[in-house]
Amino acid sequence: MITLKSFFRSWYGTLWIILLLAAISSCMVTFYTTEESLFSSITMKKHGLIFLFSLVLMLLAIVPVAFVIYKLDSYKFLGQNEIVRYLIQFALLVLVLGAVALRIVYKVYLEVFGQDLQKGDYFERDFVVVMFCFIMVQFYYAFRKERKINNYKKKRVKVMQKWLLQKDEQIRAVEKKSNELRMQYEQELNELRNRKQRLRANHDRLSSDENRLKACLKEVTQQIEVMIGAVNEWVRITQIAYFHLKEGSARSKLVDVRLLDGREGTVDMDSLAKIERQWPNLFFRAGRGLLIQQLAIKDQYKEGNDYIVQLLGIDQEQLKVPAEAYDRLLKIREEWALVNER
Known part of the structure; x- marks a missing residue:
């Protein structure tokens, strides 16, 4: 439960994005795999019902896709070995989940509409469309992740630039203070040199005192x-x-x-x-x-x-x-x- 809460609080589990992806996928499954044209299919009650069923099914499929990608992105090892990560992702989300989703769609069509999709002419097309939908969802998350990383880098660059400006101001303030101290020390040094010149006139008399002061x-x-x-x-x-x-x-x-x-x-x-x-x-x-x-x-x-x-x-x-x-x-x-x- 804690993991699911963390998932839905993250950008992976943004509800309206998941609904949008499910709607696009269900449109493709419904209208692209029918014999009628897109505009004629929209007005058909039967295809409307099919779209709603496809929306529910694709929603139930896309949520696991998003969750699996969320979990894979959290593993440090897979982040350092992208080839292994994408092989695992492809196997889980394209082959396994695609086959399961397609089997569920066939089962629902058979039970609800009494239509066996496997006996139709569009078996291959159904499979290709479902696979394309899952791949499309994965590309979306990869693209969004890249944008998140780029935005973070830009924000980090701005923060570092601001930090550098602050450090530059601090350095300039320290330099100004050091210059003031240097001038002060130079004045003191000049005074000491002048005093030393005056003391040299009476060197014999003051040499012992000078040594004593130094000590x-x-x-x-x-x-x-x-x-x-x-x-x-x-x-x-x-x-x-x-x-x-x-x-x-x-x-x-x-x-x-x-x-x-x-x-x-x-x-x-x-x-x-x-x-x-x-x-x-x-x-x-x-x-x-x-x-x-x-x-x-x-x-x-x-x-x-x-x-x-x-x-x-x-x-x-x-x-x-x-x-x-x-x-x-x-x-x-x-x-x-x-x-x-x-």
């Missing part, structure tokens, strides 16, 4: 893998507030890390010394178990006898550091201020 910029772009909970996450160095050692960290060979967003985790390093050697321009040691990231510092100040370093981030954390570390940090920040002024 610092390189360190800023680097990342480190941090284990936060049970998940490993790649974190930029600039997102780190500080590294520190908790009790038992030396035994686990892990260093604890605090991020600016308030999260905590660990890194697979067994000492702060390795971290300090890897990023010497971004971190400074503020005690035996603390390594602070310089770009994470918001302010530093004294509060009574305590030396406080206030960090950026969500918690605005305040760390107590030794006086020696406080003075060294103050000196480092002054050096960076001089570098920026140059």
Whole structure:
């Protein structure tokens, strides 16, 4: 039942097409196989009744033809092997179904009209007309299928053309944006070149600072893998507030890390010394178990006898550091201020 519903919902089972094909076929069977002319046969009541019977019979024959073609078109193997498919189709719809349909027509004529068509002079003509009708129906479906495919291809071409136009517009927009960025980068590059020319005048004095800046910029772009909970996450160095050692960290060979967003985790390093050697321009040691990231510092100040370093981030954390570390940090920040002024 599901297959039949799918058939009648498809273009193969369009009702008015099936009725039209059945009417044409019944006209050919009725009027072409009679002795009288077409115009004289139309006015005859007997031929009118024959036409109606032929219409019912051809309708019952054309529906299976359409259904078989519908099923054959649905098989992928037969679609890839057209010779096999048309041989099967010819055998089923021309030979088998034609013979069955012709036998039914003879039986109906004999039972209803008392006329044995096999004893007449038009046996061969009847068979040829029925075969022609079935072949005509198959040609119709083949032609319509080809038109459906061509219409689909045309529609697909239009869709692809529209898609290509959209892609062209997107490419042009990206090109425009890239050109704007290129001009922006060229301006920035020109500014950097001009600055480099100014720095060359004092090369001897600024060479160490320039190398330091380059090293610092390189360190800023680097990342480190941090284990936060049970998940490993790649974190930029600039997102780190500080590294520190908790009790038992030396035994686990892990260093604890605090991020600016308030999260905590660990890194697979067994000492702060390795971290300090890897990023010497971004971190400074503020005690035996603390390594602070310089770009994470918001302010530093004294509060009574305590030396406080206030960090950026969500918690605005305040760390107590030794006086020696406080003075060294103050000196480092002054050096960076001089570098920026140059």
